[in-house]
Amino acid sequence: MPLSPQAQSLLDMVYRVGAPRFHELTHLQARHSFQKLQFAFRPDAPAVASVTEVPIGRPDGSVLLARYYRPLQASPATALPMLIYFHGGGWCVGDVESYDVLCRELANGSGCAVMSVDYRLAPENPFPAAVNDARLAFDWSVDQAELLAIDPSRISLGGDSAGGNLSVVTALALRDAGGVTPAYVLLIYPSTEILSERPSRARYSDGFFLDKESLEWFFTRYLPEGNSEDWRASPMRARSLAGLPPMLLITAECDPLVDDCAAFAARVSDEGGAIEQFQAEGMVHGFITLGKFFPEANLAVAHAAASLRSRMYGPA
Numbered sequence: 001m002p003l004s005p006q007a008q009s010l011l012d013m014v015y016r017v018g019a020p021r022f023h024e025l026t027h028l029q030a031r032h033s034f035q036k037l038q039f040a041f042r043p044d045a046p047a048v049a050s051v052t053e054v055p056i057g058r059p060d061g062s063v064l065l066a067r068y069y070r071p072l073q074a075s076p077a078t079a080l081p082m083l084i085y086f087h088g089g090g091w092c093v094g095d096v097e098s099y100d101v102l103c104r105e106l107a108n109g110s111g112c113a114v115m116s117v118d119y120r121l122a123p124e125n126p127f128p129a130a131v132n133d134a135r136l137a138f139d140w141s142v143d144q145a146e147l148l149a150i151d152p153s154r155i156s157l158g159g160d161s162a163g164g165n166l167s168v169v170t171a172l173a174l175r176d177a178g179g180v181t182p183a184y185v186l187l188i189y190p191s192t193e194i195l196s197e198r199p200s201r202a203r204y205s206d207g208f209f210l211d212k213e214s215l216e217w218f219f220t221r222y223l224p225e226g227n228s229e230d231w232r233a234s235p236m237r238a239r240s241l242a243g244l245p246p247m248l249l250i251t252a253e254c255d256p257l258v259d260d261c262a263a264f265a266a267r268v269s270d271e272g273g274a275i276e277q278f279q280a281e282g283m284v285h286g287f288i289t290l291g292k293f294f295p296e297a298n299l300a301v302a303h304a305a306a307s308l309r310s311r312m313y314g315p316a
Contacts, residue, residue, distance in 0.1 A: 003208075003254055004282030006294055010041075011209060011284070022093070023217035027123055031093045038098040041290040043298070045101045046108055049074045054115070056140045064133050067096045068148065069114040071107040079145075081154035081312035082113040083186065084137055086163030088286070090191075090218030091130050092122050094162075102289050102301065106158075109305025112312055113150055115141060119166070123221040130222075131232050134166040135173055142180050154312050156184040156245075158304075160288050161257075162218075164190025168235040168244075168264075175243050184311045185247040186304055188288050189255055190264070193236040194219055194228035198259035208254050210285040215256065236264055242271040248307045249275055250300050252283035278303055 003011070022030045049070040056064040074080060085103055087094040096118045107114040119133035138155065145152040157167040164187040174181045205212040223233055231238040247268065251261045258279075268275045280287060280296045291297040 002282065003284070004294075004296065006296075007254065007282055007284050007287070010290075010293060011207065014209070021211055022090070022214040023211070027092055027121075027221065031089075031095070031121075034089060034093040035095065035098050038289055041293040042098075042101045043105070043291040046072070046104050048072050048104050048107055050076070056136060058133075058136060064120075064136060065096070065118040066137060067100070067103070067116045067118070069103050069107040069116070070149075071111050071113065074111070074113070077149060079149055079151045080111070080113045081156065081183070081308075082115060082141065082148065082150040083107075083110065083156045083158050083308060084115045084117060084141060086117055086119060086130075086134055086157075086159035086166040088159065088161030088163050088188075089121075090214075091127070091162045091165075091222040092218050094121075099289065101291075105291075105301050106305050106308065109302060110308035110312065112156070112308055113148065115148075123224070126221065126225075127223050127227070127230075128232055130162070130166055131169055134170045138170055138174065138182070152180060154183050155180075156186060156308060156312065157182045158186030158188075159190070160188035161285065162191055162222075164188055165192065165233075165235065168192065169232050171244050172231065172235060172238055172241075182245045184308065185245050186250075186308065187247055187261075188250045188300075188304070189252050189257055189261060189285055190249075191257060191260075192264040193234045193260050194223065195234070196260050198263065200259035201256045204254055204256040204258075204284075208256065208284050210256055212256070236260070236267070240271060241268050241273060244268065244273050246274040246311060247276070248304060249277050250288070250304060251277070251279045252285055252287055253279055253281050254283060255285040257285060276307065
């Protein structure tokens with residue numbers, strides 16, 4: 001299927017006006033550009049029961065910030081399931097504020113609390129700073145379950161693109177640690193492999209929003225030492241993908257990462273894992289937060305929320 005008319009319209013506009021691509025910007029300019037795109041095309045923010053800014057102390061005395069959402073109509077005392085969400089942006093751009101609407105939608109749609117994590121970004125904080133922050137967010141949430149009014153046995157991990165990568169990597173690390181593990185993993189076009197020669201990398205390398213040069217721009221800033229074979233950067237390099245929680249994998253058809261996602265799903269399935277796949281036809285990488293422009297984004301978010309609700313509360 002070709003690009004949807006809406007996706008083609010957005011890309012035509014972006015390239016017609018000559019908007020600079022990520023690789024043509026400094027990291028600070030790229031962050032500003034990314035935020036402007038999110039604010040322009042995200043849906044209106046739905047009301048939730050509460051939103052709380054949460055400081056999480058790191059071992060070195062610095063603070064990891066997160067934003068905690070309780071879904072509409074949730075009692076403050078009820079121990080809810082929780083989704084820990086890691087935003088996308090190539091480990092270099094993106095922030096909690098840009099993902100505020102998506103996290104509100106997921107909270108209300110699933111009936112779960114949502115913790116949106118403001119992990120450290122490259123190039124100021126390259127790999128593995130984001131990986132360490134993701135693990136800290138999970139461990140802290142388990143330890144502080146009573147404070148958060150959540151059920152520590154029903155914590156899910158989720159994220160899009162780089163955030164999907166962090167979700168898989170954290171799930172693998174927790175599996176190997178042998179303690180509390182996530183109940184579910186929500187993956188939205190995750191980066192599963194830094195270096196790949198699968199056909200979609202070339203097929204959608206130019207003119208489909210996430211260009212080849214932009215991918216390289218993100219990768220080289222996140223991994224300045226070039227350690228792309230480390231499974232914490234490329235989870236497809238992990239010795240085993242067995243024993244992971246059930247997963248939902250949402251992909252975009254016209255995405256350079258789509259074949260990598262398919263290969264990841266096939267390997268999880270081959271190694272005995274449960275993974276549901278949902279592909280948004282005619283969509284490009286990054287569509288999930290742009291629900292004001294893409295009806296497909298709203299459908300995908302609704303599907304993700306319904307899957308979370310079903311897994312965390314059982315079938316209706």
